[in-house]
Amino acid sequence: MSNQEQPLLRVKGLTVRYGNGCPHCIGGGRLNKNTCPECKTVWACKDVGFELYPGEILGVVGESGSGKSTMMKSLYFDFPVTKGEAYLGNYKDGKEDIFHQNLQQKKYIRNHIMGMVYQNPVLGLRMDYSSAGNIAEKLIASGHREFQGMTDRALMLLKAVEILPERMKEPPKNFSGGMQQRVQISKALANNPAVLLLDEVTTGLDLSVQAKVLDLIRKIRQEFNISILLVSHDLAVIRMLADRTIVMLDGQIIERGLTDQILDDPQHSYTQQLVHSLL
Template sequence: MAIEPLQMSKGMTESIEKEIPLVTVKGLSKQFGSGCEYCSTPSHEEKEGNRCKHCGSIWAVRDIDFELYPGEILGVVGESGSGKSTMIRSLFLDEEVTNGSMTVSTYNKGKINIFNASAQQKRYIRNHVMGMVYQNPYLGLRMTFSSSGNIAEKLIAADNFHVGKIRERASELLDKVEIPISRMDEPPKNFSGGMQQRVQISKALANNPPLLLLDEVTTGLDLSVQAKVLDLIRSLQRELNVAMIVVSHDLGVIRMLADRTMVLRQGLVVEKGLTDQILEDPQHPYTQLLVHSLL
């Protein structure tokens, strides 16, 4: 049994960077409700916003396409209800998608649509291929387990059973997110919101996934705490070269973290491009309102 060191092999990831996308998503749609003959057509005429006028089904995410390159950070921004959480939960296989495909180049050479993977494959993917940080830390952590135990759970799920090595790795990971080692046996419920998010991040990174998904990671934290968590995410991204999808309603978070950004409205992508371009010269009227803080 070998627990990989946290540092990823940079040479490996850099050699494929810019050439092969790490993640390719095509036609991702997620509908809540059974749909009807009116709303199941590709045109969105029968819908008011994301809701079908006839049957009331919600089309939370509609026909999303994107690529993510190794080590890149993609931002996803939009107001509340625009489909951000549904999108990221679909990517992490928490939600069963209605349509679409997702391939990851490091998993079966990108030949498997992981939305259609078997339950066993999905378990592997969620442990090795991607990690998730939820807006609500109660979804990502067992609040009454020790923090080291939370990480151990992830390592054990990846077939690491050596107690000494698990503890060593847990303390290394908690140190990376600046949780004092003296507190590693305390449960996250004792911690502040910012510390809980940092424990979630270390747990999500436990098995060195090439992809980290973050949903509103700093929403609800004090501004000074937000800044520290965002700084930490940036330095982890540089150190580990892990690709990230950062979902936030807050353009400040997107500005600080994302290389490229997609703007979601009512489940549809209305604009995508380089973050600087989107913030400085938004093209879509909705993005213009968002950038000028009129929403």
């Protein structure tokens, strides 16, 4: 990856606040972890900024409550942002902040440029629809109407995530957790998104199933040349997949760099603690 390449996604000053804030916290006063001691406002993300480059996997690590999932869901417009900007290189030439687009434009971005895979498949799938129907839903949302074309696309995507063709008419509620995640990945890929957001996709899966899902993510990156933002609290997952990594604590990025560099020579005391707790 050359440094001359333009980032596909640029995020600046992303802040998500639960509560109105007060002169203490808005004025930059000291927080208790990510909560204002005066007014109890929670700063779930505070001034988060990063770049994601074409074809890159960017890892995001941190403990529960560090702001990782809030950041991901904000990028997919599930949560409103308090302030901040984000630009996609393939949306309006990367010149217009996606957070401040109207609802119709945000739907366009969700349906054409980004795919999201949630930690809990219930958030990303309709459990009573067939697996193929889940993929068709995403295709219809972006304007596809041709039945055979959608059926062929669903078949191809389910095959890519190793779901047998004879099971494409089955609803995800019949499947194991690992299979549900694979259906969710195929749905997220339906419209060839440029950016895939993966939020703790291996959490709660057996090790052998985890390994399959990780292999699948690697294969998808190669086949589709997709850029991936990968949230995980599992450093082994991050080491295996991520080119670069950012470390979050209490809603802020405290360290960033090449993955090997961060895991082999962490600079921040929290990252050192995180790495050493797994050695």
